[in-house]
Amino acid sequence: MPDIVSPEVRSRMMSGIRGKNTRLELALRKGLHARGLRYRLHSKKLAGKPDLVFPKRRAVLFAHGCFWHGHDCKIFKWPSSRPEYWRSKIQRNRQRDAIAVLTLEADGWRVGVVWECALKGPSRLPLDVVLNSCEDWLRSGSGPLVIEGR
Template structure:
């Protein structure tokens, strides 16, 4: 199926997509705040500019959009047009995510990735369930992990996704 927009309109639409203070980030901030956890946002001094830094727990949290970070879930669908362009762009994001996780781990930080599908879509977690997973990971000093609709899972630094 061809794109319904011209290249110029599509480019304008894509440029308008925000990278800060997204709905997902606001929701995670609210859940962390309700838990009484102190955090700072978008710390540019750390690799990957984590969305949330919980310094007292030596932990960082990234909120990843399933499309932009190639999560294997129903929210990821490769566009039918300009497929090569999109694959190159998204694969570069995945490679950068891996490098950032590795660099943060080498600096002694624990990394949590919260996937968009955990917050929206048919299989999303309730706020209560998501908050429990966040608290469990932060307070239990868990290893690098990710949260998706299936719950919380370990992720390694030796694979890109």
Template structure:
């Protein structure tokens, strides 16, 4: 199956995709701020450049797009064209994410990943539920967790 767009149009479309200040990021940032959580946005001095940094809690929050980080959910599908390129690129993104998380955990930084599917799409969580899950994790002693459209998943750091 060939692409429906020319290379120049496809290139223009791909360049227009934002890498920061995305809709899911803005939703999470507004939710945190409106509930008294103060943070830094995308500090470059923290390993992996988290989308949100909560210094008091020594916590890095990443808001990951399901496509760009190859999340296994209903929002992700492998592209049907240029499949070798996309497979290499997306798997490399996943490997980089895993390395960054390991480094942060070794530095005793807590890591929370909020997936795009939890914030947008058919199965998104309500803002109340999302805030509750974030708050529950903040109050726990767990170092690493993810929030998806299915809820909160805690990892022991060795996975």
């Protein structure tokens, strides 16, 4: 099935997709900073280059987009064009995520994941609820954290 837009338009659309400084990540950063939590960004020294690194608390947070990381929620939908390509790509992303989490945990880091559907779409949660959960997790020192939409 041919693309419905020209290659130039598709290129411009794809160049607008960000791997860093996404809306989800910025919302988490702003909210957690306002609550007095300090972090480092995108540490290349750690597996998976976590979005937020809290060295003092030995914790990391990933802000995962539901499409790119293949989350099973209402936001995620398999593309109808080039299905083999997308299944392969998203499966590789999932495998890379799993390896990063295992590596971080083996190195003594606590890992948290906030999914895009937690703040977007029909099952979203209020931002304060997400931030409270993140803050409580960071301050508690407990195990892994996963926040997703209802």
